[in-house]
């Protein structure tokens with residue numbers, strides 16, 4: 001029983017690693033573009049709030065010129 005539990009834990013860790021690796025690889029694929037990408041500098045802010053604060057924080061010309 002005890003050994004079986006240990007195996008289960010090992011397998012869960014492996015699944016976790018797999019998921020982690022897949023997520024990492026996904027970051028390099030531009031196929032999934034969130035709707036929260038800055039239209040000016042193409043920066044992905046991952047969330048609407050993040051995009052909002054990105055606009056507020058960034059004082060660079062690219063964000064202030066024109067609309």
Ligand SMILES: [Zn+2]
Nearest residue numbers: 038040041043
């Ligand atoms: Zn931006």
